[in-house]
Amino acid sequence: MHLDTEHIAPGEILVEVKNLVKYFPIRGGVLRRVVDWVKAVDGVSFGIRRGETLGLVGESGCGKTTLGITMLRLLKPNSGQVDFAGVNIYDLNTEQLKMMRRKMQIIFQDPYASLNPRKPIGESIMAGLNIHGIGTRHERVDIMLDMLQKVGLEGYYAHRFPHEFSGGQRQRIGIARALALQPEFVICDEPISALDVSIQSQVLNLLKDLQDEYHLTYLFIAHNLSVVEFISDRVAVMYLGKIVELAAREELFSHPLHYYTQAIMSAIPIADPKANRQRIILEGEVPTPINPPSGCHFHPRCPLATQECMLEEPPFLEVKPDHWVACWHIGLDIPVNSQLEEMPRER
Amino acid sequence: MSDKTVKSLLTVSHLKTHFFTEDGVVKAVDDVSFHINEGEIVGLVGESGCGKTVTSLSIIGLISKPGKVVDGEILYEGQDLLKLSYEQLSDIRGNRISMIFQQPQTSLNPVFTVGEQVAEVLQIHRGMSTKEAWEHAVEMLSQVGIPSPEKRAFAYPHELSGGQAQRVMIAMALIMKPNLLIADEPTTALDVTIQAQILDLMRGLNKKMGTAIILITHDLGVIAGIAGRVAVMYAGKIVEQSTVETLFEDPRHPYTKGLINSIPILGRVKNRLEVIPGVVPNLIDLPQGCAFAPRCEARTANGLEICAEQMPDMTPIADGHEVRCWLYTDQDKPSPKKSL
Numbered sequence: 001m002h003l004d005t006e007h008i009a010p011g012e013i014l015v016e017v018k019n020l021v022k023y024f025p026i027r028g029g030v031l032r033r034v035v036d037w038v039k040a041v042d043g044v045s046f047g048i049r050r051g052e053t054l055g056l057v058g059e060s061g062c063g064k065t066t067l068g069i070t071m072l073r074l075l076k077p078n079s080g081q082v083d084f085a086g087v088n089i090y091d092l093n094t095e096q097l098k099m100m101r102r103k104m105q106i107i108f109q110d111p112y113a114s115l116n117p118r119k120p121i122g123e124s125i126m127a128g129l130n131i132h133g134i135g136t137r138h139e140r141v142d143i144m145l146d147m148l149q150k151v152g153l154e155g156y157y158a159h160r161f162p163h164e165f166s167g168g169q170r171q172r173i174g175i176a177r178a179l180a181l182q183p184e185f186v187i188c189d190e191p192i193s194a195l196d197v198s199i200q201s202q203v204l205n206l207l208k209d210l211q212d213e214y215h216l217t218y219l220f221i222a223h224n225l226s227v228v229e230f231i232s233d234r235v236a237v238m239y240l241g242k243i244v245e246l247a248a249r250e251e252l253f254s255h256p257l258h259y260y261t262q263a264i265m266s267a268i269p270i271a272d273p274k275a276n277r278q279r280i281i282l283e284g285e286v287p288t289p290i291n292p293p294s295g296c297h298f299h300p301r302c303p304l305a306t307q308e309c310m311l312e313e314p315p316f317l318e319v320k321p322d323h324w325v326a327c328w329h330i331g332l333d334i335p336v337n338s339q340l341e342e343m344p345r346e347r
Numbered sequence: 348m349s350d351k352t353v354k355s356l357l358t359v360s361h362l363k364t365h366f367f368t369e370d371g372v373v374k375a376v377d378d379v380s381f382h383i384n385e386g387e388i389v390g391l392v393g394e395s396g397c398g399k400t401v402t403s404l405s406i407i408g409l410i411s412k413p414g415k416v417v418d419g420e421i422l423y424e425g426q427d428l429l430k431l432s433y434e435q436l437s438d439i440r441g442n443r444i445s446m447i448f449q450q451p452q453t454s455l456n457p458v459f460t461v462g463e464q465v466a467e468v469l470q471i472h473r474g475m476s477t478k479e480a481w482e483h484a485v486e487m488l489s490q491v492g493i494p495s496p497e498k499r500a501f502a503y504p505h506e507l508s509g510g511q512a513q514r515v516m517i518a519m520a521l522i523m524k525p526n527l528l529i530a531d532e533p534t535t536a537l538d539v540t541i542q543a544q545i546l547d548l549m550r551g552l553n554k555k556m557g558t559a560i561i562l563i564t565h566d567l568g569v570i571a572g573i574a575g576r577v578a579v580m581y582a583g584k585i586v587e588q589s590t591v592e593t594l595f596e597d598p599r600h601p602y603t604k605g606l607i608n609s610i611p612i613l614g615r616v617k618n619r620l621e622v623i624p625g626v627v628p629n630l631i632d633l634p635q636g637c638a639f640a641p642r643c644e645a646r647t648a649n650g651l652e653i654c655a656e657q658m659p660d661m662t663p664i665a666d667g668h669e670v671r672c673w674l675y676t677d678q679d680k681p682s683p684k685k686s687l
Contacts, residue, residue, distance in 0.1 A: 201609035230611035267543035269568030
């Protein structure tokens, strides 16, 4: 088995997730038997094209991080598969897995927790190179210094320890570490949500620049829709372990079809007091992923919900070219906006 | 809110709160002046460490060692809060001025039911009987949108979601019908759909009960949606103050401009975001002169030398619009002790 990616042209599917399921057991009682399951990722399928950024949005607890981590085989899924360049990564043996790991990297949310506090940051950045035995010690140092410079840090920082850096700088270090191995595919898991507002734009621009330079493919996980709109080519919306909508950025933001997508778009505060828009305020809370609601997971909060939604799960269908949605009420010939206006709105 | 006579409720003048740490003096709040009128919503916006929370804690007298309010005046309904005795302040706190915090779950006492905690406020300030206070508490819980409040009042904080816990905090804060609520990042820990619910609730209570709100946040989007006036803070100082519309339409301070341009806005896709270079300064060894000067591109563009030497004063540039920046301040004038 080869993890060759040469044959995949830009725009073709590089990573394909097929019906991925990841449940966490809840144990209880004296015998620590499994009493229930947290259905973190509950049957998810999508593809990521080479060179694109796929944004993945959802509220906390919807399973977006679990999905990302499972896609890298840092967790074992209960079922389903992830194909990287046509090869199912869960079929790889240890040796092959190590090869695969070079091509797939992750940037974590918390730059404070994800760097070893006892190692100079230069060592952390080189750790991957050491493990994979790339080049001589000298060459590795050169790569490390080159990466530091690429992410906007000075070479002499290499000897410093993580606590000497600010949050934004630490996130740059995390990016340098992820990119040192020249990966093809990088999962960015909320890379800017722990940063100050004036630092966020620096890191977002950096991620974009590096993508252009190294032809990277990103899965960008975030809860902030504006950020996702800025960075993504296509966007997937996740709710309680399922992807409910997936489309190209312009399409999704101009014609959101799923009611949940419409609601989170209207709920996000816009930094413009004159912004005039529909306000949908969803009632209720996000249910727990332990025993999620039957049928469509969203139905208890959805004003469009009918009997059907409660009983049966809607299929994830391509309703327009490259616009996927899982909802029983799509495909009616009602333009979405007029549908919205008739909607009873809370308060 | 719609009253024609605008009455000032709280006026903070030249407030200085410093922390005397082993590493040096942290000037967390350094010469902050602003006011809030009755029934108004004022936003205090800035990044972490800019002093917005310390400002609010100073107002309600919750600064503890090594911090100290070293100078200034906080006039609330004609009396200086900084000069009151502990008892006098306790009488105002939770009664006339309330506060809610970012982490509702950790602000509630885990060993008491939420009903007890809301009722306790009435027992302390009104001397109500347990039963009577409980009934009022349940009524208040229903007003803040807790479903089946008579049952939920028996719940413990860990049984509530973040959004519901924040509703309980709001119920506690508003049960005495205070005329000022200080909300410190009330929605930061919440999901976006829940954030919309809580902001809607606060907006509604502001209208219905006429409670003035000081809303502290780092999120310009939240400010734009709810506040009437805004003060932008940077490194312990207010750098710009105006109405919300003016701030977003015609920001003057280079920091405000940078901040507004650096955030992606839904529906306005840009290829690149504008960037404020550099990092937020450490409050212990602040640069001499304007704290923003080392990051300020307008300074270099205009060749201003003075920024590195002297801190500019708040300068009015239009009605209700003040900026602390040498671009708008006359350099020749020896800085007089300005009055608010």
